[in-house]
Amino acid sequence: MLAIFKRETRSYFTSMIGYVVIGVILAFIGLYYTANCLVYATSDFSIVLYSTTLVMLFVLPALSMRSFADERRNKTDQLLLTSPVTIPQIVLGKYLAQLVVLAVPMAVACIMPLILTCFGTVSLTSAYATLFAYCLLAAACIAVGTFISVLTENQIIAYLATFGVLLVAYLMESLQTLFTSGNTLAFIVFCIVLAVASVLIGFVCKSITVGSGVFCGGAAVLIVLFQLRPAWLLTAFNSVLDALALFSPFETFVGGMFSVSDIVYYLSVIGLFLFLTGQALERRRWN
């Protein structure tokens, strides 16, 4: 794992991509820091971080896009997969190298609240807690990007797909308001999801019976629920959408609260997507 980690880190810093990512993140944080804290003289550092979350959508996919897509195109994954290292070690090595690149602008950002203390009282706890959550959010975005990168061998597709997924996650809060009215809508959406899932299951099992069986069973459950407990569907639907809103837990921290459940949420997202990356890598050997 150490070998992969070292190689990846070095490759980020011998090519332009590492510097570009670091530079862009720092430029935006610096811009908002200057505008908000130095010029406008607010003591709230978290507002700077909040304003720069949008930058993640553009920058972090550039970091994660090459992690696996490039290996597959150049067939260098053959070296990794035929060496005596496990798949979790490969995934972790690559992921940690991306975190090292991320750590550079974060380390610089650590200094910023300290500078503010020269001019007045600053809530350092709040500032650093937000910065911590900011790092976790970025780490979660990178995990998503790494997973998407393993699915394709084209870096540009990996970039665009990651950008799209993160954009949906970013906009999820406002999208959610479209869905909160009406249990029928929730029912319809669940039915569509069920239909898609059934078709997929049918394809995977190569059996129409299994696919239609799943669909009929699921539809029966949905109809019964819709008749008896229509509110449940809406609640369930909303909690699914909540879980997809990757950026909203971060706002709790910006609001000045330290939420353990949100930290657990980010760690779960990271864990889930790294696990899926490993599974996708493993699965490729079977096709």
Added chain:
Amino acid sequence: MIEVSHLTKRYGSHVAVDDISFTVEKGCIYGLLGPNGAGKSTTMNVITGYLSPTSGTVTINGHDIQEEPQAAKACIGYLPELPPLYTDMAVREYLNFAAELKGMKKKADRAADVARVCEKAGLQGMEARLIRNLSKGYRQRVGVAAALLGNPEVIILDEATVGLDPAQMIEIRALIHDLGKSHTVILSSHILSEVQTVCDRVLIISGGKLAAQGTPEELAARLAAKGVISATAQGSREQVLKAAQSVAGLTDLRVTAEKSDEVSFTASSTDGADLRAALSAALAAAGCPVLSLSSQNLSLEDVFLQLTESDVSADSEQGKPESADEAETAMPLAENEESAGTDTPQDKEGE
């Protein structure tokens, strides 16, 4: 050493490798031979753990590649068809990385091993060059060097000499020959002369199936059902042919050349027995001095063509034009391959 049993690999509905079983003994050089798309690379990829078999098992040194992949992979040095090189790294940097991947923890060990393999693969003086700037031949050498790192017991080389110039090819073959003394080597190739000169044992794969295996001589002998003799004797045509016909078991007499008082002819024995002595005696008795006499052994090339062509005719029933397929199987022939490069189609009649 390596045991492959009932190995099958399917890609969707396409069967790339179909129920192949073989055993690789320690300290031998094995050649995997087959036309394009026969399943050589797939077989190697499964043995090295890059792909998972659809069914069947591969055991390396007692370690199942599926059950204990780490232990099994640690015994193997693999050079895939396309060397897996990070082009943004320098040669030494890359080899260091590969050595560390193979579990060499100490820096000094790695440096010593990298120096050793660089020397073996003929990379001295290139260590600081970026892989991106290397020629195909040198990239291939870097791949070979990486496969040698850590002195693995089994070395698997997929088309190791592709893209090398003739001198480099001979060098790499010498290296493989050298490795065979201390390692088990499996190499795949479509160059028959290479396999014939380098390998102790040959596995011929065709259409995903194991068509034959054995030493090159064994394979040739097995298929040489008719021992063909070519001879030149002094005397008139009638005299010579009469003498030859008197040898029991000799049929299919054909005069190939006739000079003033010399007759060259070929003949084959019906049961495959070696009739050179009998023929020589008969000719001498008839007063026709024998000028030359030799038995034409089937080369590996002929064996290869016979084995793979039977498959071709089976395929052609499904509407494939046979001649096109034959051209494909006949592609990589010629004994003088070293000087001819790899992909010039040679006229097989000329051999």
